[in-house]
Amino acid sequence: MNSKNNKENISARRKKATYKTKMINKEIYINIDLNKLKIEEELAKKNVVVDVPLPVIKKEDSLIPVWDLRRYAFLLENKIPYTVNPKLWEQGKLNLNSGIFRITDRIYQIRGFDLANISLVRGNTGWIVIDCLTSKETAEAAIKLVNEHFGNIPISAVIFSHSHVDHYGGILGILNSNTTENIKIYAPRGFMDAVIEENVNAGVAMTRRGLYMYGELLPRDKKGQIDCGIGKYVSGGTVTLTNDVNEISPIGNEEYIEKVIDGVTMQFLLTEDTEAPSEMDMYIPSEKSLCIAENCSATLHNIYTLRGAEVRDPVAWASDIQKAINLWGDNLTSVFGVHTWPRFGNKYCIEYMEKQRDLYQYINDQTLRLINKGYTIDDVGRMVKFPETLSDEWYDSSFYGTVVHNSKAVYQKYIGWYNGNPVDLNKLFPEESAKKYVEYMGGEDSVLEKAKKSFEYGEYQWVAEVTKQVIYANPNNRDAKLLCADALEQLGYIAESGPWRNEYLMGAQELRFGIIPIKRSVITDEVLNAIPLENVLYLMSIRIDGLKAGDFDYKINFIIPDRDEVASTEVKRGIFRYLNNELAKDAVVTVTMSKETLYELATTNNKPDSSSIIVEGDICKWQLFLWTQDRVDPNFNIMTPVPKKE
Incomplete structure (x- = not known):
């Protein structure tokens, strides 16, 4: 390694894509199915009613935006940089489509105002709102946009599709935007318990880890945060909640719960222990349209989410998608979720739902097959591979969840953290073992010298692993931190998953510059x-x-x-x-x-x-x-x- 390259490698600057990274991303680009991409581009723009390019939303009396898509204007350039996985770049462009979109004559969606969508169903007296975004401010902005276009139509009801903060956090923004009183709010059975257990009790850790998963502190540019797969990022406004919720529960053994809300018949299917412990689909017979909540999201989702949560049940997930097909598949003509964009046409909707269903069943079954052959949690993630009949669809790509960490989640669900080898039953603290590993490997300088050569060969994962040992043995070793950061950065550049890219790049940023303190919390x-x-x-x-x-x-x-x-x-x-x-x-x-x-x-x-x-x-x-x-x-x-x- 010459002195110029050595000097660059030990600097805290963000780096260019290496030759190997360029070759990996070039190969990915060559293999993109442009016909499948074109379908997604058309669907993401279909039936736009009000186009709102790159919206910016601020708190009152504040110059700092809680939501700002102008930062992603660079994605509109034609040339894909080598520092971004080409598929993630294209998905990031698709998630820039913002404004009001029509699904049917009575169903509309506001997209691009937060990580999630707001959907609106026209009732007899007002709007039935499905989900409320993350923040009070983004929800208020979405309703303001609707009122500017349709006139001041009141909100007659609110429905939470499930118990994650990006779907309920803006509720007070919705209620504050309304002039009527006694708005009924509906949610699936167990909603409040699930909100408290996941978002409050472990809220401190989830907020910290969420910074990594969503890349919130990263620059928005070609070397930084691009997308989260299901949307751009989590808005930074005020998270709110209400306890005035009517939880929807079955009375007997009915397959679904039917309610007439503001004159609209809606049929609810509880899909508990799928994407969330409290979740439900909604079918609107008059529109032949199915809101499938977050059970289908135009990407492989998370059986385990990197911010931390209980492992989800992939069998229940697949089963509940099939239940929706069985109940409404003969009649539906559109399917919309609470992220990304809808699907249209009966045949296409069913195929979409079936292939999304099979992602979770396949990962579950193949992981169990490997478990029963004796493979461990470290093996299964890399061994499970999708057949082409699943992997060839753009909407089955790993923009959010990945096969690697989802397979590990299935292992955890059935077998737990222990791999069966007693050596790993009560391991040393990482700092203790790191000191011994580094000593055995000849000391810090020796390890780093070898790691630099491995970096030149493009062995980024190994470089990250071995430099982590040096960092844990000696957290003050600046060169180890910088080399580990460089390796993580290259891993981020080739990641198809938005959260994986964010995780790698956040890790690199903290190794270079330290922790940036934050005060934000979902426990407001x-x-x-x-x-x-x-x-x-x-x-x-x-x-x-x-x-x-x-x-x-x-x-x-x-x-x-x-x-x-x-x-x-x-x-x-x-x-x-x-x-x-x-x-x-x-x-x-x-x-x-x-x-x-x-x-x-x-x-x-x-x-x-x-x-x-x-x-x-x-x-x-x-x-x-x-x-x-x-x-x-x-x-x-x-x-x-x-x-x-x-």
């Missing part, structure tokens, strides 16, 4: 206002240091006047437990505070001013409880070791 005051007090208090339960509190045994009463709620709790055997919504007579201490103070206690590392809390009883017991509350770092390390407690 608006969300906490909508969930039960028991669930708010539980956020303190999962922060308690069990060893510190191991010998405690007493009760605490909470009084929250501006929620008009009280609760009794206990600290016992290292657990903080909600008891009920009444004050306990034998509580040793009773604390009264505003909900603002409670939310601060439950979600931040700040200790509120003592004057904001009225303490009655044994104040020492209250102070001991506060002492056990562990600090949670929302900007925890990912690319370097998380410091262990002494």
Whole structure:
């Protein structure tokens, strides 16, 4: 390696595509089926009613956009750069189509205003809104656009298709945009429980990991964030929620639940444990149109999502798509989802649904076949391959989920994390083993010298793995970080999956420049206002240091006047437990505070001013409880070791 190249390799600058990366992306480009791509291009633009090129949405009294597609104008250039997988580049262009689109004479969709879509069904008195985007601000902008085109038609009902934040987070924006009262909000059975379990209890970790998955802190350019496969990115506005939800549940053994909403007959099929634990399809017989929620999304989806969530059930996923085909396949003429663009024509819609169905069944069955042959979680992801009958469709590509990590998810679902080899049963901490590996390999300098040569040969994954050992052995080794970043960057340049590209490039960015602190959270005051007090208090339960509190045994009463709620709790055997919504007579201490103070206690590392809390009883017991509350770092390390407690 000459001195010029060596100097470039150890710099913190973003790099060009290497020769090998160029050759990989050139081969991908050559193999693109242009006829299939043309079909997607036509569908993404079909029936545009109002074209809104590159929309920008801001908060009131703020110059900083919460949504800005102008940053992606570079995608409109004709030449595909070598620093982007050509298929992801084309998918990124398709996801730039923004505005109002007609599905049928009574169904419209607003696309390009957030990661997800808003769909609207014309009822007798107003719009029935399906999903609300991520943020209050983007939802308000979408409804404003609709009103500007159609006139100020009121909103008569809202339907949440499922329990993910990019579909409910804008609800207060929808409600604030309306002039009518008593709007009914519908959601699938188990909606609120699923929202709390996934988006609140693990919200801190998911927010941090979500930055990686969606590439939120990356530049938008040819070397940066391009797309997330199902949309551009997650808007940065205010996440909201409401608890005024009517959950749709079957009464008996009916195949679907039928309701007349604002004069429109709608048939709901619960599809639980598919893309979300609480989800449903909606068929509108008068329009012969099926909203298939996020069960079909014009890409391979996630059985396991990289931001972190419970593994989904691919068999249930495939089965529920088939149920929709069985119920409505003879009559439907259009299928639309809550991301990307619709499909039209009975035959084409059925073929689309069948091939999306078979993605999940195939991955499940082939992974089980390999499990039963003794292969481990590290094997199955690389061994499962789609046959051409599935892989030849643009809408079955790995723009969002991938076969690699979905196969590993199936392994985890059936077998768990343990691969059966006792060597891996109780491994050393990564930092400890890394120090020994590096020592065995001749020391840090020796490892890096060999890794640089491997990089020249295009062995990017190996370079990333081996330099990670040096980084974990010595987090201050700058050269190891920069070389690992270069390897991750090249892996990002060839990734077909938007989230994979984002993961690689976010890792590279943090290795080069460190962690960029963020304050954003899906656990906003608006969300906490909508969930039960028991669930708010539980956020303190999962922060308690069990060893510190191991010998405690007493009760605490909470009084929250501006929620008009009280609760009794206990600290016992290292657990903080909600008891009920009444004050306990034998509580040793009773604390009264505003909900603002409670939310601060439950979600931040700040200790509120003592004057904001009225303490009655044994104040020492209250102070001991506060002492056990562990600090949670929302900007925890990912690319370097998380410091262990002494």
